[in-house]
Amino acid sequence: MxxxxxxxxxxxxxxxxxxxxxxxxxxxxxxxxxxxxxxxxxxxxxxxxxxxxxxxxxxTREALFEAIYRREVEQLAGLAEALAKSEPPFRALRLWLHAGVRLTATKRGMLTALTLAIDKSSEIYAFSSAQLTLALGVLLRRASAAGEVRGDVEPEDVLQALVGLSLMGRQEDWETNVIRLVDIFVDGLRAAAPLPADAVAG
Amino acid sequence: MxxxxxxxxxxxxxxxxxxxxxxxxxxxxxxxxxxxxxxxxxxxxxxxxxxxxxxxxxxTREALFEAIYRREVEQLAGLAEALAKSEPPFRALRLWLHAGVRLTATKRGMLTALTLAIDKSSEIYAFSSAQLTLALGVLLRRASAAGEVRGDVEPEDVLQALVGLSLMGRQEDWETNVIRLVDIFVDGLRAAAPLPADAVAG
DNA sequence: AATTATACGGAGGGTCCCTCCGTTTTCAAG
DNA sequence: CTTGAAAACGGAGGGACCCTCCGTATAATT
CATH class of the missing domain: 1.10.10.60 (Homeodomain-like)
Known part of the structure; x- marks a missing residue:
């Protein structure tokens, strides 16, 4: 029985x-x-x-964070596919990163929470990493294949940069500012190929 | 007497x-x-x-953080002057940022603490911002004057990027990785003029 | 040594964490 | 519809912390 x-x-x-x-x-x-x-x-x-x-x-407290956060992550991951279909490579990449910033802008408190959570139990980290890495990977490879972005950068790296940059802002024009930083970073990705010292591609 | x-x-x-x-x-x-x-x-x-x-x-808890952290900040700020005298502009900038990464590498736990503290009382933020902004400003202006870096970026921005990027890493080769990201960011700074607005337009 | 400004320690009232268990509710078999 | 037990519920209770308050102790000054 x-x-x-x-x-x-x-x-x-x-x-x-x-x-x-x-x-x-x-x-x-x-x-x-x-x-x-x-x-x-x-x-x-x-x-x-x-x-x-x-x-x-x-x-645990973290279990609660995880449950809430999981949805957000899945949603953002989904956006990558959509952008890959509707936008040119580099633009898609940039737009996705912007969306990432915006998502964290709304969910700021939640994100701080996550930093803590990640510190302790790394399951959420594993999950969201996997999801977002996959999503970003698509965009990144696409842009790289199109020769618009250097090829030696992994999605993990860009993701870390995105989250890191987003985590900081404290001031009024927070979002705008972070987006600027993200753009600078993306420019850095682009510059990869031996760039002639003089030229500015028109 | x-x-x-x-x-x-x-x-x-x-x-x-x-x-x-x-x-x-x-x-x-x-x-x-x-x-x-x-x-x-x-x-x-x-x-x-x-x-x-x-x-x-x-x-308050934050007062304690502040007291401990203040020393670190002052030390890092001091380094900027030294580098400005001993190194060429762009290299000085890059090296300073690397030092920033390394400092946070050692004091990781403390830094996490800071993120929290900054959330609540912004006095530490004001102080360390002031110190580091000043220090970084020297390097940045110098590099910009030498034409090695775009001129429309404020020390605050770069600082935010530095801290943000440093805050993330979780893995083994954490430090190496962050330094790579910082370098990519710096490459982005270098790209003299931002490319024409092919994308974005939010 | 006496005076007095300062600093000290820790009890106490309040909140929160998390576990444990008696009570209640829901499901599904009869 | 009944009914029994699996599953879920609520909240009391012991422990840890937070922070305040104030009587006591002690260093600086006279």
Missing amino acids: VTDPNKATRKPRADSLRNRERLLAAAAEIFRAGGPEASLEAVARRAGVGIGTLYRHFP | VTDPNKATRKPRADSLRNRERLLAAAAEIFRAGGPEASLEAVARRAGVGIGTLYRHFP
């Missing part, structure tokens, strides 16, 4: 699913406002569930 | 100075090991003083 591995799994309980959803919504809200160190008990309160329920669904 | 330069203010108490020093040493140790969220009570314990003493000397 004991182990029947393949069969007879009960349908997941409705309240469980509902609560999980509520928790995610509440958490997104709370973290967005209060930063990555906001109280989990506050999250539970806002979700209208007991603290025990929160911990059953998300055993 | 001895000196009374400005006012009849009492000499600071010896135990106060001693405790302040002990606290700084203990804090550096504890934070280095336990990250920016380590317990302040643990710091006090290790310093062998009461928790009240800690709070009197450093009213």
Whole structure:
């Protein structure tokens, strides 16, 4: 009667699913406002569930981050494909990076959270790295094949640059500024080939 | 007799100075090991003083960070002058940035701490910004005057890029990697005039 | 030695973390 | 529809921290 591995799994309980959803919504809200160190008990309160329920669904703070962040990452990854089909190579690359900046602009608090999370459990890192690396890889190889970008740079590198640059801004015109920096970086990618000292390609 | 330069203010108490020093040493140790969220009570314990003493000397966690970090910053700022005298412009700029990377490599935990601190109190940000901006400004203007670097970039921007890029790495060959990224960025700076707006146009 | 400005230590009230377990709800078999 | 048990729920409770407050101790000055 004991182990029947393949069969007879009960349908997941409705309240469980509902609560999980509520928790995610509440958490997104709370973290967005209060930063990555906001109280989990506050999250539970806002979700209208007991603290025990929160911990059953998300055993660690990081698990909660992960669940929320995963969606964002998937969405950004999806954008890469779209751009690869609708835009010329270099432009696609640049636009994707801009989108990355913008995403982090909106989700700033969340991103800070991530820095912390990544420090500790590297599963999220593995996942998002994989997703985004793949997505960016497409754009990068495409641009490289078109001879618009140097060929010795891996998606991981560009990704690191993107996140790093995005993580900094504190001032008013934050987003604009970061985009400038990203563009400078992209220019650096472009310059790769032995560039004649004088020329400015018209 | 001895000196009374400005006012009849009492000499600071010896135990106060001693405790302040002990606290700084203990804090550096504890934070280095336990990250920016380590317990302040643990710091006090290790310093062998009461928790009240800690709070009197450093009213906030950030104040503690600031005190520790200030030294590092001053040191790095000093390096800029030295390089400006001993190296050719572009090379000086590049070397300084490399040194920046390396400093953060050693003090990684501390730097993470800083990201948090900066989020909250911006005094440290103001101070270190000022120091480093000044230092970097020298190098940048020099390189720009020599025509080796585009002229429309402010030290603040490059600084942000440096810190951002440095903040990311997680892997083995972290330092090498970041230095590569910094170099790519610097290449981007070098490209005299930005290319015509073939893309972008948000 | 006496005075007094300063600094010290740590108890105390509050929040948060996370576990544990008695109670409630949901599913599905009869 | 009943009913029993699997699955989920809520929240009390012990421990760690945070930070304030204030009576006590001590260094500088007279």
